Amino acid sequence: MPRLPSSKKRLRQSEKRRLRNQAVKSRMRTFIKKARLAIESENEDEARNQLRLAYSEIDVAARKGVIHKNQADRRKSRLARLFNKKFKKPGEETQEKT
Numbered sequence: 001m002p003r004l005p006s007s008k009k010r011l012r013q014s015e016k017r018r019l020r021n022q023a024v025k026s027r028m029r030t031f032i033k034k035a036r037l038a039i040e041s042e043n044e045d046e047a048r049n050q051l052r053l054a055y056s057e058i059d060v061a062a063r064k065g066v067i068h069k070n071q072a073d074r075r076k077s078r079l080a081r082l083f084n085k086k087f088k089k090p091g092e093e094t095q096e097k098t
Contacts, residue, residue: 021064021066024060024061024064024066025061025066025067027057028054028057028058028060028061028066028067031050031053031054031056031057031058032054032057032058032075032079034050034053034054035047035050035051035053035054035079036079036082037050038050038051039051039079039082039083039086039087040086042086044087047083047086047087048083051079051080051083054076054079055076055079058072058075058076059072
């Protein structure tokens with residue numbers, strides 16, 4: 001246990017931050033899971049709505065510093081790729097890396 005007052009304060013602060021970050025990250029994961037399930041259910045309108053909500057939560061986590069901006073972009077990209085793979089119309093082309 002810390003002895004110095006400043007060390008005690010840092011311990012209190014880091015514990016508060018850890019719990020806050022944990023809540024934000026958990027909420028983000030829940031919304032991502034809901035989006036994935038909606039995509040799997042093949043209901044395009046519901047999937048599009050859940051995808052929008054997941055994007056929003058991912059952006060919130062990045063804004064609060066819980067995850068890095070690049071990780072947020074990567075997560076959104078992977079969800080979009082999953083969505084496009086499932087609901088791509090015949091004859092439509094998507095920008096895929098080769």
